[in-house]
């Protein structure tokens with residue numbers, strides 16, 4: 307008899323689950339081992355991440371036909387095929403499994419495996435099994451090329467954001483993004499023009515540690531006193547609306563419908579919204595005309611590693627002042643450095659046994675973090691496809 311598949315309660319006791327959900331007092335952080343146990347990472351993929359839509363890249367990073375890039379930390383690559391469509395494939399040659407795309411490149415003329423030079427089309431079909439049947443015998447009567455094409459992964463693109471659904475059975479992408487699209491209905495997402503990206507590849511923390519920091523405002527005045535000088539503590543509020551978790555800053559007179567270019571202050575000073583559509587589609591909007599997405603990808607195998615990048619966009623036209631964009635990107639970079647330092651501190655501190663029951667969550671400033679846990683636990687305990 308084969309052993310039963312692991313379930314949530316192989317890792318978290320019912321009492322710990324209740325504490326995380328705040329069913330018996332203040333909510334708690336998840337217990338420490340769910341940030342470091344590879345078996346829990348597998349459960350997260352099987353129970354949640356593979357069953358929903360996962361952001362894996364950005365369309366502007368592969369603009370031309372044939373442009374390809376590996377998905378960081380995953381055996382998956384993205385390519386813009388001969389028809390201009392973005393596709394995702396497992397990054398494994400069907401011969402003996404060599405990785406096909408090791409770095410960003412262009413493969414418009416075919417994807418050639420570095421090992422024995424099998425060639426695939428940008429649409430995934432096996433074109434040539436080079437010398438497979440003997441010298442200049444590019445095939446074999448018993449090798450059906452149709453059975454050895456690349457294994458495609460269900461892929462969708464929403465504005466600039468590329469998402470995959472690993473199990474192929476999640477509801478349509480339009481349905482998945484609808485809450486975020488509705489939330490940002492006054493933000494010109496379709497006008498977003500990319501101007502800079504900061505990569506942290508890889509970052510030595512569990513992906514949940516980075517996600518938690520990205521959505522809660524509690525740390526902002528303490529960790530970012532200079533860069534967010536225009537965001538007083540009492541202007542922050544929590545967003546915890548089902549699959550949308552995060553926070554917002556409301557500054558009087560600063561809105562997204564006033565499309566005038568932003569001022570050139572050396573700190574953030576306009577209204578902002580910092581929203582995660584679980585599990586990892588995160589978009590921050592800064593009034594009047596800036597966006598920042600955060601791509602926080604778990605590592606496929608290592609729970610103490612993740613792959614993080616933040617891309618900045620303006621929704622103003624090409625007339626936007628480049629100096630102001632540069633200054634703005636520099637502010638973002640500093641914010642991200644400040645965040646990285648505290649997340650590294652959490653990783654070091656969270657190793658101690660005193661963290662077996664997590665830590666405690668502020669009901670005033672961190673309900674969004676509890677909301678993120680609710681989605682995770684709902685998927686793992688009840689099979690919800692949030």
Ligand code: FES
Pocket residue numbers: 399400401402403404419420421422423424
């Ligand atoms: S592993 Fe790719 S051609 Fe042999």
Ligand SMILES: [Fe+2]
Pocket residue numbers: 519525526529530641645
């Ligand atoms: Fe921060």
